[in-house]
Amino acid sequence: MPLAGWCLVAASRAQHLPRPSLSLHPSQGVSLGDTVTLRCHVPQTAARVWLYQDGHLMSEKDVDKVQDTAEFFLVGIKPEDAVKYWCQYQILEPLWTSNMSDPVELMVTDPRFPPPGISMSPDECVKVGMNVTMQCRNNSYGGIIFLHKDGHSAPIQHQEPNGGGMANFTLVGVTPADTGTYRCSYRVGSSYLLFSPLGDNVTLKVTPATAHPGAERMSRGNLVVAVVRGCAAALVFGLGLYFILDARSFWIRRDESPCGEGA
Numbered sequence: 500m501p502l503a504g505w506c507l508v509a510a511s512r513a514q515h516l517p518r519p520s521l522s523l524h525p526s527q528g529v530s531l532g533d534t535v536t537l538r539c540h541v542p543q544t545a546a547r548v549w550l551y552q553d554g555h556l557m558s559e560k561d562v563d564k565v566q567d568t569a570e571f572f573l574v575g576i577k578p579e580d581a582v583k584y585w586c587q588y589q590i591l592e593p594l595w596t597s598n599m600s601d602p603v604e605l606m607v608t609d610p611r612f613p614p615p616g617i618s619m620s621p622d623e624c625v626k627v628g629m630n631v632t633m634q635c636r637n638n639s640y641g642g643i644i645f646l647h648k649d650g651h652s653a654p655i656q657h658q659e660p661n662g663g664g665m666a667n668f669t670l671v672g673v674t675p676a677d678t679g680t681y682r683c684s685y686r687v688g689s690s691y692l693l694f695s696p697l698g699d700n701v702t703l704k705v706t707p708a709t710a711h712p713g714a715e716r717m718s719r720g721n722l723v724v725a726v727v728r729g730c731a732a733a734l735v736f737g738l739g740l741y742f743i744l745d746a747r748s749f750w751i752r753r754d755e756s757p758c759g760e761g762a
Contacts, residue, residue: 516597517542521586523603527652529576530608537571539586539600545569546591551599553582562588573605581607581692606692608684613638614698615683622701626708631670633701635683639664640695642686647697649680660685670703678705 524536539548541562548569550558560569569588573580583602589595616636625631635644637660644666645654658666670677682697 516588516590516595518598519548519586519588519600521584521600521603523584523605527606528608529605530610531576531578533576535573535576535580535605537573537584537586537603539569539571539588541567541569541588544590545588548586548588551585551587552580553584557584576605576607578607578609578690578693581605581690604692606694608694608696609687610696612640612687612695614696615644615685617681617683617698617701619681619701619703625673625703625705627674627705628672628708631673631677631703633668633670633681633683635666635668635685635698637664637666637683637685637695640685641688642690644683644685645694647682647684649682649700654684673703673705675705675707678703 519542520540522538522540524538529535537550539550541548544564545562548560548562549556550560550569550571558571560571562569569586583604585599585602587599588597615638618634620632620634621629633646635646637644641660641664643657644660646656646658646666646668648655656668658668660666666683680700680702682700684697685695687693687695
């Protein structure tokens with residue numbers, strides 16, 4: 500069979516197999532020297548599983564029939580391990596090979612690089628609607644600078660540093676939801692997935708804006724006017740009701756009097 504025809508048949512067979520999925524454990528907070536487990540989840544009984552690192556076959560493993568996961572271990576993480584990974588599996592009857600899984604990225608922190616500094620302006624009395632600037636410094640090590648907020652698994656902003664290794668992140672029109680602790684990190688040089696440790700933190704606390712004194716006086720004046728109008732309306736209603744009841748009482752007494760009309 501010509502090579503082109505064989506490729507078409509192989510692709511057709513792969514489409515009949517569900518794709519595997521690959522996961523990292525732990526998926527974040529990995530530093531140089533750590534151990535990471537890569538788990539290839541196979542959606543059906545497989546005979547063999549392959550693990551690829553940065554597009555190259557790295558390891559393979561036979562899978563027991565009762566297993567639906569193949570585990571691969573990266574021991575003593577090195578800078579060159581901070582790349583993308585895929586997995587793929589094969590079944591025996593018929594002898595088909597699946598397509599590759601979606602890639603996963605192993606992000607690694609390199610503690611050899613100093614953590615970045617951070618400052619905030621204004622650094623106190625931040626009220627709703629104000630703009631706040633976080634300034635991060637990567638000590639001129641190059642690479643993109645990232646702004647992190649505690650509680651978020653991914654950076655909330657990123658920026659190329661200026662010539663002095665600085666990046667300014669602006670939070671426009673802050674709300675109470677922006678309250679929290681912020682830190683920075685940076686990508687080490689041109690490495691895609693190698694990062695500095697997180698730096699020192701700053702804490703942003705957003706307080707409600709106070710009303711303008713004139714607006715407060717106006718609000719009080721409106722309240723007084725409303726109360727006066729309410730009292731006047733109640734008084735008018737009460738007087739009207741009094742006259743109606745008094746007139747009704749008069750006509751009742753008149754009808755019951757022996758000297759009334761028609762007597």
